[in-house]
Amino acid sequence: MYNVVDDVRCEIRSAIIVGLKRGGILPIPGDLPGIDIPVEYTRERAHGDFATPIALMLAGKVKRKPRDIAEAIADNMEIAKGKTRYIQRVEVAGPGFINFFLDRKWLEDVLRVVISAGPQYGRSGVGCGKRIQLEFVSANPTGPMNIVNARAAAVGASLANILKASGHDVSTEYYVNDAGNQINVLGTSVELRYLELKGEDVTFPEWGYQGSYIVDIARLAMDKYDKKLKAMAAEERTRFFCDFALTQMLADQKASLSRFGVEFDVWFSERKLVEGGAVSRVIELLKQRGMVYDEDGASWLRTTEFGDEKDRVLVKSDGDYTYLAGDIAYHKNKLERGFELLINIWGPDHHGHVVPTRAGLQALGYPGGSLEVLLLQFLSLMSEGERVKMSKRAGEFITMDDLIDEVGSDAARYFLLMRNIESHLEFDLSLAKEHSQANPVYYIQYAHARISSIFRQAEERNMNLDDLDELDLSNLTEDAELDIMRKLASYPDEVVISAFERAPNRLAGYALDLAGLFHSLYNSHRVIGEDSDLTMARLALSRAVQTVLANVLGLLGISAPHEM
């Protein structure tokens, strides 16, 4: 829906199929074994609006020269006037491309569709409502959200938006690692800082969490619960600090994410999973399925059955479960909730876990394809041309809150999304802070604000776009205008591709391109001018650009301001 390019492609494909049949290329009508007909945007206007290399592709199969095939198809398409909505003319070019020249009304239709669809433009149902669970960030609750988490948050949230926009049924989830020894370490760290604050002579251990946030939590506990704490026995007090520190850390993490505009549908507690017996049950199930054996006092999962290079331990010789056992139980739980596809965003340091985790699911009888893991590469921070050093051990990690304070949520989001997921990201703090031409996020937002400003002017002159059908768009003839219309036309495709490739960065680039095209037009032609028909047409074009900018920024989680 709302995709003019789809209509165009459909018409072109039908024409090609007719050409193939009547041109005698394929002996059996409609028989296109293993070939779907590609219809591509042309890079140069001289090559028409769309082109197909189908003749080149068929040449080998039907043993004829590509140009002959192309001619045969083109001559038999029956695109006589009135029979086709958009196709006006075809030509065979180069080694055997068939170029399609369309009636310009296809671009006018694009504008009308964009304006009437509004926020819906770019949304589609290609995902067929597939139920996808997207898990991301899932940081340990032992420290504040940092800049690596920020990248995961930006990417995950945007990907969720994009998948939804393309018709998937998406649920976002944060796995809270609130089980295991790290919580005890966290609690003890806070407790020791508390005792320090009380003036006791303690030596803070090397294995404790060193960051100043630990002291902050200790101080908070002291301020609120000092009396209670005094009355507690040592063991009770330690338990208190474990609970308190966890609760506090989680609240801080949620608050940071919320400031960043990232919300989750589900916060899933590892502890509840473990305490509910899910881990022991999944191990039992794996045993029943004959996927587990004992050796050296430990229980091993036969992950090598599913492509792993070695089997993995599920239960250690001391009786504890490994993280893998927990992860398998967790992912089984996800699938039991009815999701067809699980997508996890993990750091590159976890890539060794992908195969074992998937193997665990396969050992349970689930298809390997039910788990997809996106490995998000790390990032480095640059400031004033210098690399900002970050050390996790010393607790000197730039936090998500620092980042938002420094550069703002919008700029941070854009910078974190502008690169391919699998690429290392160099984040230039100085540039992100800059409110200037150099900064792509302001460049895009400025285009949107600029259009809002134009409409403020237009309203003062009582001009509006209410009667869309009455508009004469035929006077939009400048190259700059047509380029913009083509760009607008491709937006729905761009969303689908971004979803399919899990590539929010594509949309970041698209937004930049579109903004650039508009800025260029703006500087060479006036929108509001003497000719009222032309003014109205350009207002329509501006409205369409503004709509798509707002839509794409929305998918990226960036605001579309009306003034800056």
Place this chain on the structure above:
RNA sequence: GCGCCCGUAGCUCAGUGGAUUAGAGCGGUUGACUACGAAUCAACAGGCCGCAGGUUCAAGUCCUGCCGGGCGCGCCA
């Protein structure tokens, strides 16, 4: 050693197997506001797409091997 990711302009990076001419931003040089927002625009300079083979009508894009960088390879999470 094995596995995954990355090598494209001085820098940071885009580039669904398609067309004599591989794009953008930054940085550099030069221009443009008495008109809708100059947070803008226009122009110029800058490239054996890491190297070598292969598949294909067609390769920056796919395959193989090398070279260079990052990250993994625990009965840690």
